[in-house]
Amino acid sequence: GAVVSQHPSWVICKSGTSVKIECRSLDFQATTMFWYRQFPKQSLMLMATSNEGSKATYEQGVEKDKFLINHASLTLSTLTVTSAHPEDSSFYICSASMDRGVLYEQYFGPGTRLTVT
Amino acid sequence: SQQGEEDPQALSIQEGENATMNCSYKTSINNLQWYRQNSGRGLVHLILIRSNEREKHSGRLRVTLDTSKKSSSLLITASRAADTASYFCAEARNNRLAFGKGNQVVVIP
Numbered sequence: 001g002a003v004v005s006q007h008p009s010w011v012i013c014k015s016g017t018s019v020k021i022e023c024r025s026l027d028f029q030a031t032t033m034f035w036y037r038q039f040p041k042q043s044l045m046l047m048a049t050s051n052e053g054s055k056a057t058y059e060q061g062v063e064k065d066k067f068l069i070n071h072a073s074l075t076l077s078t079l080t081v082t083s084a085h086p087e088d089s090s091f092y093i094c095s096a097s098m099d100r101g102v103l104y105e106q107y108f109g110p111g112t113r114l115t116v117t
Numbered sequence: 118s119q120q121g122e123e124d125p126q127a128l129s130i131q132e133g134e135n136a137t138m139n140c141s142y143k144t145s146i147n148n149l150q151w152y153r154q155n156s157g158r159g160l161v162h163l164i165l166i167r168s169n170e171r172e173k174h175s176g177r178l179r180v181t182l183d184t185s186k187k188s189s190s191l192l193i194t195a196s197r198a199a200d201t202a203s204y205f206c207a208e209a210r211n212n213r214l215a216f217g218k219g220n221q222v223v224v225i226p
């Protein structure tokens with residue numbers, strides 16, 4: 001149980017285009033979903049937190065107009081990288097939690113490798 | 118945001134040996150969690166230790182927490198080649214996780 005999927009697993013796009021990444025909780029309803037970014041050999045950096053039906057909360061320094069997050073249902077959240085540039089190339093990981101209040105466990109997706117050429 | 122810091126960052130050991138990683142954090146936490154990440158993959162939750170706990174075991178894993186020193190350690194006993202991965206600690210605060218820099222562990226068969 002507690003499986004999170006991401007689609008696509010990897011994507012290559014041209015500079016200036018937009019890319020959408022989906023995150024789904026397959027066998028549970030997630031009260032909260034999180035989006036992280038990870039550069040090679042580095043840690044995960046939290047980009048934003050999203051709750052179903054409400055606007056995402058972005059971390060300081062993350063451009064909300066560039067990284068659009070939609071949390072349409074309790075099982076689906078999407079991250080759209082708009083007008084992508086090579087510096088947006090990274091590994092994007094989502095996670096989902098069933099917790100409210102104190103966070104005890106997040107279930108992570110397998111990640112999406114984005115390469116912008 | 119403040120994040121935990123692991124030490125050492127890279128560790129290479131022989132199969133069967135124990136591996137120990139440390140993590141420090143800077144503020145009060147609800148709990149501290151350890152995750153494993155295989156290369157190019159998502160994270161797998163290993164173990165969670167609450168702020169009022171001092172030690173916890175799960176199979177070959179042992180985690181300790183010292184809130185007075187704001188530090189935690191992860192011990193993997195009798196390591197296996199399959200334990201080769203990056204290990205991250207994460208502080209749970211304000212309904213989010215703040216990840217440390219991670220430890221790269223290589224277990225040589």
